[in-house]
Amino acid sequence: MKPNAEDSSPAYDSGSTDSKWALVQRVAASDQFRRSERLREFLLYVADRAIHGHADEVTERQVGLHVFGRSLEHNYSEDNIVRSHARLLRLKLESYFSRAGKDEPVVITIPTGAYVPVFQPREVHAAVVSSAEAPAGSRKWAVFAYALSSVVVIASLLYAWAAGSGPDAVRAELMASAPPNPLWSRLFDEARLTTIVVSDHAFAINQEALGRSLTLEEYLSPAYRAGEMTDPRLESMVHRFVSRHYTLLSDVTAVAQIMRRAELLPARVCIRYARDLTMRELVTGNAILLGGNDVNPWRELYEPQLNFVQMWEHAAHRNYFLNRAPRPGERDRYDVQLGSHQYGGLAFVPNLNQSGEVLLIYGTAMAGVEAVMDFLMNPAMSDKFYQKLKLEAASPELPHFELLLTTTTVSNASTEIPMEPAIVAYRIIH
Numbered sequence: 001m002k003p004n005a006e007d008s009s010p011a012y013d014s015g016s017t018d019s020k021w022a023l024v025q026r027v028a029a030s031d032q033f034r035r036s037e038r039l040r041e042f043l044l045y046v047a048d049r050a051i052h053g054h055a056d057e058v059t060e061r062q063v064g065l066h067v068f069g070r071s072l073e074h075n076y077s078e079d080n081i082v083r084s085h086a087r088l089l090r091l092k093l094e095s096y097f098s099r100a101g102k103d104e105p106v107v108i109t110i111p112t113g114a115y116v117p118v119f120q121p122r123e124v125h126a127a128v129v130s131s132a133e134a135p136a137g138s139r140k141w142a143v144f145a146y147a148l149s150s151v152v153v154i155a156s157l158l159y160a161w162a163a164g165s166g167p168d169a170v171r172a173e174l175m176a177s178a179p180p181n182p183l184w185s186r187l188f189d190e191a192r193l194t195t196i197v198v199s200d201h202a203f204a205i206n207q208e209a210l211g212r213s214l215t216l217e218e219y220l221s222p223a224y225r226a227g228e229m230t231d232p233r234l235e236s237m238v239h240r241f242v243s244r245h246y247t248l249l250s251d252v253t254a255v256a257q258i259m260r261r262a263e264l265l266p267a268r269v270c271i272r273y274a275r276d277l278t279m280r281e282l283v284t285g286n287a288i289l290l291g292g293n294d295v296n297p298w299r300e301l302y303e304p305q306l307n308f309v310q311m312w313e314h315a316a317h318r319n320y321f322l323n324r325a326p327r328p329g330e331r332d333r334y335d336v337q338l339g340s341h342q343y344g345g346l347a348f349v350p351n352l353n354q355s356g357e358v359l360l361i362y363g364t365a366m367a368g369v370e371a372v373m374d375f376l377m378n379p380a381m382s383d384k385f386y387q388k389l390k391l392e393a394a395s396p397e398l399p400h401f402e403l404l405l406t407t408t409t410v411s412n413a414s415t416e417i418p419m420e421p422a423i424v425a426y427r428i429i430h
Contacts, residue, residue, distance in 0.1 A: 020051050020119050023106055032096045039089050041067050043117075047108070050116050058116045086115055091419060182386050182398035183348060183376070184263040186357045192285045193268055196258065197298060198251040199291030200274040207294060211314045216297040219275075245273050250366040251290045254373050258288065274298060283352045290369070292345075292362040294319070299360055302349050307427045308404045310345060310362055319364050321345065321404060323425070330425050334404065336364045342409055344368035344421065346375070347402040349429060371407035371421035385423065393428055400429040 024047040027033065033040040045067050049057045060082045064070035068081055090110050097107045109118050188194055206224075207214055218224055255271065258264070272281065274296045281287070282298065292310040293299050303309060311333075312319045321334040321343050334343050344363035351358050361376075363369040375381050386398050393399040404424040 018051060020106070021047070023104065023108065023119070024048075024051075026104075027093070027096055027101065027108065030096050030100050032092045032100070036088075036092070038067065038085060039092055042085055042089050043093075046110070046115050047117050055116045060115065063115055082115075086110065088419075181261075181263060181379075181383075182390075183359070183382070184261050186398065187286050187288065187359055188261070188263045188265050188268065189286070190265060190268060192356050193270060193281075194265075194286040194288065195277070195281050196255055196269065196271045196288045197274055197277055197290060197296065198247045198255065198271065199295035201246045201248055201295055203274070203297065204294045207312075208314065208317075213293070213312060213314070214297070216300045219297045245275070247273070248291070248295065248366060248369075250363075250369040250373075254290055254361065254369060257373055257377055279352075282358070284355060286351065286356040286358065288359045288361065290361050292319070296362075299362065301352065302347065302358065302360060305349060305429055306347055306402055308345055308402055308425070310364070321364070323404075327425070334406070334424065341406055342368040342371065343424070344370075344372035344375075344405040344407065345402070346372050346405065347429075348398070349400050349402075367407060367409045368405075371405050374407075375403075375405055375421045381421070385426075389426075389428060402427050402429060 024043065028040045028043055033043065042063065045063065046058050049055060061072065061074070063082050063086075064074055065072060068085075070081075090112070093108055093110065097104060101107075105122055107120050107122050109120065110116070111118060203214070203219065214224070259266075259269075274291070277298060282301065289296055289299055291299070292312075293303070294310075294312050307324045309322045309324065310319060311322050318336060320336060323330055323332050323334065326332045336342055342364045345360070345368075347360040349358050349360065350356070361369060361372050363372060385403070389399055389401055390396065403426045405421040406424050407421045408419045
């Protein structure tokens with residue numbers, strides 16, 4: 001649906017001889033876009049604006065107005081239709097230029113976090129991708145190069161928190177207009193503080209340098225805090241990492257999404273870095289733990305009751321999901337295929353003294369965590385699953401459970417982009 005009158009979309013110059021516009025027309029007419037009118041309109045709008053010198057008009061609000069028929073006053077903090085379609089558009093473009101358009105001399109990309117298309121000669125585009133895949137001269141130093149490109153300082157979370165927590169009146173209105181979510185309403189309640197625990201990426205760096213996994217006990221030891229528990233050749237560098245607060249971009253994104261939940265009570269929520277957490281906070285309160293054992297060792301406390309356990313093979317530099325008790329049709333382990341698919345894990349369990357709730361969110365890579373968050377924030381998927389669990393458990397309340405998800409991915413120069421998640425297997429926790 002398109003807006004009308006003065007807000008109507010610009011007329012696309014389909015007769016232009018501009019080589020860029022001709023390329024856009026070929027892409028839009030391809031099989032990848034023929035069955036998706038919205039994605040085709042998305043591509044035509046942003047390309048038209050960019051080619052004709054109006055890149056400043058390519059914003060989320062303008063795309064929502066001209067492509068999706070949203071009003072200028074539309075609240076995009078509660079509706080990610082533009083962002084989700086931008087992700088799909090990037091995937092479609094990747095698909096076209098790797099298949100039907102593999103001989104095109106110019107490649108169109110849309111950088112993550114932006115909507116303005118970029119036109120690059122194929123040779124330049126290939127060089128960018130190759131440089132990202134080039135092997136490092138040393139495995140040890142590659143660990144730190146990867147770490148520096150993958151982490152963000154924990155202070156970024158303050159922005160995510162501020163952006164996500166709206167006025168109480170707005171939240172009350174949202175709660176009144178929608179049925180209570182069986183998961184989030186249990187995690188956010190007035191009786192308990194809910195602690196969101198973000199991962200400690202320096203912990204993963206240290207374990208990679210050591211070539212072995214560290215336990216929660218070791219993580220809490222004075223030796224680890226002093227930077228002594230590492231490869232002696234890297235001690236001074238690791239000490240600097242251990243003393244700082246680094247987390248993953250996927251965690252920051254997840255916190256921003258969680259903080260926008262209508263069920264959330266801002267005065268009853270706090271954010272903790274994994275290294276600053278205390279056992280007392282996990283005993284009586286609710287908690288949301290982000291990251292696997294390699295970046296958030298507090299998950300170790302809940303692992304004995306889980307069937308799907310994320311494992312890390314340090315010698316092979318890869319992780320996978322172990323299925324402790326496979327059922328018919330299930331595999332005993334689920335391995336990652338880089339550039340093809342990743343896995344995400346989700347577990348809803350009682351807290352340590354059985355008085356509250358804990359949500360564990362983790363994945364084999366950032367794409368796995370993003371797949372879990374897509375599932376949690378998509379009522380069309382999650383609500384249907386919750387209803388199934390309640391029927392299976394013969395309970396009016398959502399039972400504790402664990403869930404293994406998979407997502408196909410497409411790689412770009414710096415990361416893997418997940419598509420819609422799919423359920424692999426689940427268990428009800430009794």
